[in-house]
Amino acid sequence: MQSTRQGTGRWTALTGIISVVMLLIATYMAFVYAPTDAAQGNAQRIFYVHVPMAWLAYLAYVVLFIGSVGYLWKRNQTFDRLARSAAELGFLFTTLVLITGAIWGRPIWGTWWQWEARLTTTLILWFIYLGYFMVRSYAGEPERAARFAAVLAIIGAIDIPIIHMSVRWWRTLHPEPIVINTGGPNLPDSMLLTLLVSFIGFTIFYAHLMLQKMQVEMARDRLAEREADFLMRPVGRSKNETTYPTTGREVTGASED
Amino acid sequence: MNEPYLQTSGVYKRYGRQVVLRDINMNVGVGESIALFGANGAGKSTLLRILATLARPSRGTVDAFGEDAWKHRESVRQRIGVVGHQPYVYPELTCAENLHFYARMFELDADEVVPVALDAVGLSNRRASAASTLSRGLLQRLNLARAILHQPPVLILDEPDTGLDRAGRQVLSRIVADQIGRDGAVIFTTHSFEFGLEMATRAVSLQEGGVSLDRSAALLSTDELDRYVSTPVQRIAE
Amino acid sequence: MGRALAIAWKDILIEFRSRQFLGAMLAFTLVTVVTLNFAFDLDRGDRTSDAAGALWIAFFFAGMLGLGRAIALERDRGTLEGLLLTPVDGGTIFMGKFLATLLSLLFVEAVTLPVFAVLYGLPAWHPWVIALAIVGTVGFAGLGTLFSAIASSGRTREVLLPLLLFPLLVPVLLGAVQATAIVFQGERDGILAWFNLLVAFDVIFVTLAYLGFSFVIEE
Secondary structure, X not given: OHHHHHHHHHHHHHHHHHHHHHHHHHHHHHHXXXXXXXXXXXXXXXXXXXXXXXXXXXXXXXXXXXXXXXXXXXXXXXXXXXXXXXXXXXXXXXXXXXXXXXHHHHHHHOOOOOOOHHHHHHHHHHHHHHHHXXXXXXXXXXXXXXXXXXXXXXXXXXXXXXXHHHHHHHOOOOOOOOOOOOOOOOOOHHHHHHHHXXXXXXXXXXXXXXXXXXXXXXXXXXXXXXHHHHHOOOOOOOXXXXXXXXXXXXXXXXXXX | OOOOOEEXXXXXXXXXXXXXXXXXXXXXXXXOEEEEEEOOOOOHHHHHHHHOOOOOOOEXXXXXXXXXXXXXXXXXXXXXXXXXXXXXXXXXXXXXXXXHHHHHHOOOOHHHHHHHHHHHOOOHHHOOOEHHHOOHHHHHHHHHHHHHOOOOOEEEEOOOOOOOOHHHHHHHHHHHHHHHHOOOEEEEEOOOHHHHHHHOOEEEEEEOOEEEEEEEOOOOOHHHHHHHHOOHHHHHHO | OHHHHHHHHHHHHHHHHHOOHHHHHHHHHHHHHHHHHHHHOOOOOOOHHXXXXXXXXXXXXXXXXXXXXXXXXXXXXXXXXXXXXXXXXXXXXXXXXXXXXXXXXXXXXXXXXXXXXXXXXXXXXXXXXXXXXXXXXXXXXXXXXXXXXXXXXXXXXXXXXXXXXXXXXXXHHHHHHHXXXXXXXXXXXXXXXXXXXXXXXXXXXHHHHHHXXXXXXXX
């Protein structure tokens, strides 16, 4: 147990250092190394943040899905911790991708928002994350909250591609994916390299935050367990007595915390 | 000695910071009728809900019919009959329709079991009355009929005497006696010491979530019982 | 399946006897349809896609009322415990509740459509619209039954249910509105494609809800 904790600690430190270094390099590359886009001007540079955020918003949902399936299958707290952590970070990244997208869209499209497939799907993803937290906080008992939230997350995971497809059928304005095109990447090498560094930097940063968050959640669960141990401590074996074995200690117990 | 039907070991239940049950170790044996006494809030209903697999213990386990009750709750539920605080009855349906519905859920031959159950609780003449038109006591009888419909080996009854008149109590006593007679078991709660001791073979009392008494109901006086049920504060208040 | 039908039948019988809810749902649908006219000027010939939207919004809002009750009523009365104490599995309870909800929603829609047709001079009683109403409502009732069970135990179920349900139902709403608008415009192109898509959504959503339901009501 102690050694795995040390192992986790090492990984946390390592991912933290690597991601900070990479993101510093990515910042330099985004503002200095990468050329100014001919058509979009400096506004295009937000792309180096926006695209990784979008990736992480969905990556976090994949992790949430895995945690949820694992929890319903094994009923293991670790899976629920994974799901909880992924959901919080995913919600953060989804919010950021929507904001950076709007900032980008304003000068380029002349509007903050477009009802286009990818944008719409991401907005709905944001609402699904929101619903996830609502279910967790309103379901009452933690075990029940975990179960309800896992069901919601799994249905959301299957629904998101369907939503995307149906909105696509409905209307599409968004420029075709620029990087992964059938004819090979269209971006100049310097932009692509900057994006790549930023992408990897943010992904490692996500891994770092996940490790941190998992440790926090672990500590929270341990604390809840300690509280449970205290509240449900063994009763002195004094059955069939008319005195109240728990009453006296209950009072001192309450004053301790 | 037969294996007990139900057995709890180290059962705790808490809701938030409130610990409702503490270290409950008891069993419900073959041919037993157990009266569960306790002041309001002592944990009686919670204990019955846990035995009925409607709530999960926070700590400890319940064995039912030799299996973990929570894990095998679907099979356990076929072998228990439960009367809870709320009557599990649809007010818009008639007595017969309510029982028919539950008989179908248990995959029983409704035409056979429903008249028997109605007869057992003396509701044959009200078979076509909507449950909403029944008085509290008659509703409770319907609720009892529903619980015994599938002739389960164990009956779990939470305050089954609520609202019952003399005749209703006789119906209840007969159900309990029948249950013991065919090697079943009953565990029930009640606030009436006299009635509880009369129906029970064993008396168990809960006090602040813990078992304060567990012994044969014979030779137990109501005065003595009271000492295990109410706390000093409650006694002073009276 | 027989037991699922028994559950559905019981719900319908209760609704028929108490007549509390179907009437209220119907009145609500009609008043929504009429109110939306003031918001969108639906009787003008060029507002056919708005009319299709208004129709489905009315259906979804009324459905939300019906769904809010489907499980919550049983939970409040304690009869859900009674049901859980019988050996029926979650899937069977789901099917029963789903069927009862579906039938009551379809009843409300069956009354609303001719009224809508008369008020706005649109072919709302067209066989295609009826077919679309059915496939659109199946998906809605399927996912809705599951989420009403999730929301029913919370204190804020009236808010929680639409918050969970509406985002996930976007594909159904989109498909149903688009296809209905095509019918209202007196055209045929593309209806079948949307219809098939809605059927596919139904299969997916009802299956998911069926599987998820057992996890939601296990205690």
